[in-house]
Amino acid sequence: MKVTKEELLEKVLCCNRCGTCRGVPQDAVPNAAFSTQCPPGMTLFSAYEPAGLLYSARGLSLNLLEWDSDIVSMLYSCTLCGYCEDLCSRGYRHTPAITILEELRRITPEELKPKSLQKAKASPKSIERHQLSTLKEYGVFEVSEGGKVDTILFPDHTLLNNREKLKEIGFLIHKSGKKIGYFCNDPLPPVDASLLSGGYQEVLEECLEEIDTRLETHGIKQIVCYNPESLSVLLRFSNSRAQFISITEFYAELLKKKPVKKLKLPTVTYQDPCHLGRYAKQYLAPREVLSRVGLTLKEMWRSGYNSLCCGAGGGVIFSNPKLAKRYAANRWEEARATGARVMVTACPFCYANLQGSKPKGYKVIDITSLVAQAYGYKGKAVVR
C-alpha cells in the first residue's frame, strides 16, 4: 500500500488541473445546479477541489510545502468518495487520486491527524464488548463450534453493539434458510475504511493478514459484509480467495428466491454509498431490492455511477461532523428536487449522516430495516 515520495510525485504529475473531475457528466445531470460533485470543492474553496488536493501532494513531495494544520484541514475535508478518480479515468488522464489521497493521509504527521481518527488505529484489535451473540438467537452459529460452513457474516464496528440491527439481520438470515456462520467468541478484526481515512495502512495490513489466515483455516468461501466500507477494503486489499459480497446483494438474492408482499410506502429515493457503488461497483443490487419490496424509486440526478457522496466518508463524519452535515445538505437539496420524502441507503455511515441532517418531514431508511419489514419483522426498528 505504501508508495515512495518519488512514486507519489509521479502519480501526482498525472494531474494537469484540467477540471474534468469537478463536474458530473452532463448527460446524467440536466440541471446546472447539480453539476458539480466534489464535496469539499463545491462547499469550500478551489484549493479543496481534487486538483488542489493533488497539488498539495506535489508541493509536499518537492518540499515546497511543509505539513501544517491548513494542509491537514484540507486533506481531511475530503470524503475519499473516489468520484474524481472515476471521472478522470473516464475522460482524460488517469490520475490515481485515491492512492494519492490515501498516501497523503498515511504520511500526515501523527500529531496533526484528527484525534477522532487516531482512535481507528487501536480499535480493530481491541474489541472490548460486543453483542454479536444476539445472532445466535436466529440460528447464526459460531464458526469454531458449528462444523463446516461456507458463508459467514462480517460484522463491522457499527454492528458490534447495535443489537436492534443485529436482530434484523439475524431475522433475515433465518428467513433465508441459509447456513451462515460468524466469529462470535473471537470476532474477526472489524476493518472498514476508517484505517485508510486515518492513514493507518500498516494496521490494516496486519488485520487483513489475520482475516485472510482465519478465512483460509476455516475454509470460508463467501463473506457477507454488512458495511460497504468493510466490503470495499476487503475487495481492494485482502489476498483471500474467498468471495466478498455485500449484505445488499444477499438481500437481493433472498428476495428473488422468496418474494414478499409489496410494502406500502410513498416514493423513495436512493443514496448510493460510495463504497458500495463506486468502489464495489454495486449499483443494481440495491435497486433490485427496492423494486422487489414494491417501492417506486425516484432517482436523484447524481445517482448510480455519478452519485454524490453523502459527506460522511473519509472519516469526515468523525473528524468534522459539522462539515459532514454541510456536505449532506447538498445531497438533501437534490433529494428534495425529486419530490420523494424518503431516502433509502445501504450504508451505516450514510444513514447516520443523512439522518443527522435531514430536513423536516423527510425520512432516512436503512435497507436492512426495509427488507426486514417486508418479511414481517416486528422488532423495534420497523418502517412506518
Add this chain to the structure above:
Amino acid sequence: MNDIVKELKKIVGAEWVRTDALTRYYYSSDVMTYFGQGALYPENRPLAAVLPASTTQVQKIITLARKHNLPLYPVGGGTVLLIGSIPGKPGIGITLDFHRMQKIEVDKDRMVVRAQPGAMGLQVSQLIHEMDFGYRPYFGGSPGTSLFVPYQVFTGQNKMAGYQDGMGINCVCGMEIALPSGELLRTGSMAHPKSPAWPHGPGPGLTFLPFFANGGYGIVTEMEFRFFPTPQEVASLWVTFPTLQGAVKAMYEVMRKEYACGATVMGPGCWTHALYSSRHWQEGAHFVKGTQDINLIGMSFRGTPGKVAFERKACIRILKEHGGVPMPKWMVAILDGHEENAAGWQQCNSSKICGTFTGKSDSGGIFVSGGVFDSLEKLEDYMDRGMKVYQQISREHPAFLHHPHPILRLYASCGQTYLAMGGHSNAAGEVIFVVDYARREFLPIVGAIKAQFDGLMQEIGMAPLGVGRDKRTWTECPAHFSMAQVLKKIVDPQGFLSPGVSFPLSE
C-alpha cells in the same frame, strides 16, 4: 499587510480571505509552471487569495487595492490551463478567485447566456441541453470543464475561443467590467436587460477591448454570450497544401469572404481540429500519424442546406486556386466528429469526444513551445526547423520513435483569429508544439526536444505566450501594444491590475 487582510475580510467575510501557505502555493502555479507541462515561467505565490461573492465586493476590493497599490490577479473558473493568473513576481499581489460567483442564466428569448466568472462551461452545456441551441465550447474536445468561461475569457486570455459559435470572443455580446477606478462599465448587450444580443450596442461596443489585456484594464464580473440555433445542415472540408505559406494565403482569402467556421491552418503532423473533433483519441492519433508531411486546412460549414453547399463549393474553389487539394471522402471519414462539432457540441466532458492522448497514468503531454511571430516567413521557418529537430531526435531514439504514443502535435493559427478580431493581421501567426509521450523514461528525450525549441524561439524571434513576464512585447504586434499601453495608462495609471501578465512589470 495585516491591515489590508482585515479590510478584505470586512468586504468578503473572514472565511473567504486565505493567507495560508497551501492556498498561496495553489495559486502560484498553472499548467505552464512545472516541467510536466512545460515550465514556461516560474511559480510565484500571491500574498493572499480572496473569494468575492458579488460585483459589489469586487468593486470594493479594487478600490482597496488601488488605495494600497496592491496588484490584483483574477482567476475565473479555477482550472488554470493558460497564462494569466500567476503573479508577475513572487510575493506580490492578491489572487481573486471567482469560485463563489458561478451564477448562469439563459435568456431564451434573447438567445444569450449570462454567466459570472466562476461558472463552468459544463454548467452552460447543461442549461442549454434541451433548448436546441448550438453551443461550441472552446477546446470542446478537451475535457476540462471550465476552460472557456473561466479566467481566460473573463480576463481576456482566451483569444482562440469561439471561432464562430461558442463561448469565445465572437460570441461575447456584452460584459460588465469593474474598472480600476472601481466604477462599472457595461458594454454591448449588457447596457440594458432587454437589449438584443448585439455586441455593438446599446452599450459601448468595447467588447473586444479587454481581450489580450488579461485583466489589465478591468475585471470582468459578468458576460453575455450569444447562442445560435442548431443548424439544419453541417459539413466539413479538409484540404491539403504543398506549403504552409500557400495554406495561410488561402486561409486569409476564405476569411475575408467570411465563409466557413472553425477554420484552422495546421502544419505538418498537426492535429488541432482533427483531434478535438474525432470521436476517440485513437482516431485523432491515426490522423496525426497520417499527416506528418502535409499542411492542412480544416473547416466546417453550418446553416441551411443551400448556404452550406454554396460556401463549401466557394471554399473549394478558393483553396484550389492556392494549390490546395481537397481530401477524398475515405480519408476524412475519421473526422466525422468534426461535423458533430459544427452542429454544436453540447457535451464538454464526455469521454467520447475527449480527444487527448495520454490514456493511462504513465503518459502525459508536454507543452514544448508556443508563441507568435511578426512575419509569416519566421513562422514557416520555425515550423519547418522545429519538425526537423523533432524528427532528428526521434531518429536518435528508436524506442521513442517507434512507440505508438510519442508524437509531436503542431498547431498554427496563422492569423485567422487576429483577422476575426478586427484586422490585426500583421501578427502573422501563432504556433504551439506539444509532445505527447507514453512513458516517463521518455521525459529526457522530450526535454531535449524542448531545449532545441527554446533555442529556435530565441534565434528566430518568437514572442512567447504569456508575455509581459520576459519584457518582450505583447502577443500582438508592437503597434497594437503601444496603443494598448496608452489605454492602460488612462484606465489604470497605477498599473495595479495584473502587472507582469500582459503589461510588463514596472521597473
